[in-house]
Amino acid sequence: MELLNHLQNKRNTAALDLIEKGTDLTFIDQNSNTALHYASSNGFTEVVVRILEENTSIIDNQGQHGQTAVHRALQNGNTETFVSLVAYGANINVLDVKGQSCLDMAMKRKDLNLVKLLCYFGAEVALQDWILLSGDINALDKQDQVILKQILDQNDRLAAINHG
Template identity: 30%
Template sequence: MELYRGTTANQTDYNDDGRGPKSGKLLSNTDERLDSGLDSLKEDNLPSLEECRITDFVGPTDEPWKKELTEDGDTYLHLAIIHEATDAALKMIALSRRDPFLNIQNNQRQTALHLAIITDQPLIVEQLLKAGCDASLVDDHGNTALHIACRKGSLACFGLLTQGCSQHLSAILQTPNYNGQKCIHVVAIQGYLSLLESLIQLGADINAQEQCNGRTALHLAVDLQNFDMVKLLIEKGASVHSVTYGGHTPYHLTYGRSNADIQKVLYELTSPHLRELPESDSEDSEDSDEDYEERCQSEVEDLYDDIKVMGQ
């Protein structure tokens, strides 16, 4: 079950793929959840949440329900979160404090915490963290739970995560996903100014480079022509002289771009010897501007639109 691309009131982010109980409660707003893939859950050959009543969770000490998995690797807790069966999910969490059950990853390596953030359920996120869920685990795209909250722009989940995993927060902030992006890069691409400020206050490296091509958050903001983000990054101390692996400063990325204000600001701040494009500049050295914007967008879509059922 790969679940990504949940939808908030104002943003569309991940794509998720999931399986749910045969007679479980589907999400109430199909259109709103269309991007998450929850509407496409396969309904046959799966256990039913109704068949697993809350009272059943108080059963034998060995709690056999913890061992039940769907063919996609989902536990009953995964399924309860996907279908927003809040009471059932909270009961299972309460009976699983400090239990490895909370950190079981499905076939897409998503934990219950990943899914709670994707489906925007802060109460579940809070209880999972209090019960000992590991926020440093990554899914099969390399995303931590915080990567997902940053991509979704979920202030509530972001706050709970940064407060609830303070001991490991520094390491999480330095963790790149499999696209080479740390949380600060994800926020820069999405354009969330408040989350950017929060990440910097929490200790994120404002000049961290993407592992794929060496762009910093400032490079990304210029690439996406986000003047407000450029101004905020400069105000917070982002280096205008940081160069990508191809030798490009943020100012270089203003060439051929429409926003003259961004170009003017960076021209004035960039040392004269770093204003000229490097002689080795070529289309092969880095993505073209149009290609990069398309890649940024496709990364968002890929993370949440790769709905897989039985590997298809």
């Protein structure tokens, strides 16, 4: 609990000290969040890496609203933390309680770089869920067209992988 308190109050050095002393990394708070959720939210990449060096079993734990540490990192624009989570084996295709994946979050934010990164890491595409597909692609603004093309390309890549 002390570790979560340090992370919530943005005291990453104190958090690192507790991790070094062997504190419980699997503690879950009243919102179902772990230290990994809070470290990811705050972009404390060094803390995230230290936690995962000790224990990867919590990497895909779903906390408040069904979000994983990956969701929390991306939601707060912490790309470096996100990449570290993926490097340790985080699943980027977990859906939160609203049925949204990390790719859905990136598309809603119209963050092309994040969409590309998620596709590179193998994000699954659920095209039926994306509202941009309901109309004429030429009617979309330039940014949406580029994002849609990226998603369609990813869908083609996944189809090729799945069907040889």
